[in-house]
Amino acid sequence: MSGNFLTAIHIMTYLAYPGNAGAPVTHIVSFVRYVEGVGTLVTSEEIAGVINTNPVIVRRILKELRAAGLVTSTRGKTGGYQLGRSANDMSLLDIFLAVEGDRVDFFSLAHRDNKPGCSAIANSIQQTLHPIFAQSLAALKEDLGRYSVAEVLNTSLARMQEATRSCS
Helix, strand or coil: CCCHHHHHHHHHHHHHCCCCCCCHHHHHHHHHHHHCCCCCCECHHHHHHHHCCCHHHHHHHHHHHHHCCCEEEECCCCCEEEECCCHHHCEHHHHHHHHHCCCHHHHCCCCCCCCCCCCHHHHHHHHHHHHHHHHHHHHHHHHHCCCEHHHHHHHHHHHHHHHHHHHC
8 A cells, every 4th residue: 555545635634624724814714614615725735735745746646536526626826626525425435445446456466476486385475365455455445434534634633632732
C-alpha cells in the first residue's frame, strides 16, 4: 500500500473541516458558510501546506479523488476543490478504492514464481500468498467501509480539543 491512501484521507478530512481556511476571521466566515451549505473551495497549494507535502502530489491524488466523484473542482483564479458529497456519505473504503484500486496486488508482491534457479518455495510463494492477501484485503475493505470521513474529522477534532485542555 502506498502513502497515497493516508494522504488522501488527510486531504478529504481537511476538505470536510468547516474551518479549513485557516485564519480566525476566515474560520468564522467559513463555518457560517458551511452551516448554510455553501462549500468552501480550497486550493491544492493550501492543502499541500497543511499536510506539508508537494502540491504536485496533492493535485495527483485530487485528480484520482475527482475521477471517483469524491471531490469537485472549479478552475480559475478563485477556483479550488471541495467535497463531492457529504462527509457522512463518504467512507474510508471510497477513498481507498479511489487511490489504491480494488486489487490484491496492492500488497506489492513481486512476480517471482517459476524463476529458473529458484527453490521450490520461492517458485510457489506468489501463489501461496495470493489467497491469504485476498482474504486480508477483503477484511480491510470491510473495516474501511465502516468509517466515514465525518467520523475521522470528528475524532480528530475531539483529540485536538482534548490536547488543548490537557495543555491548559
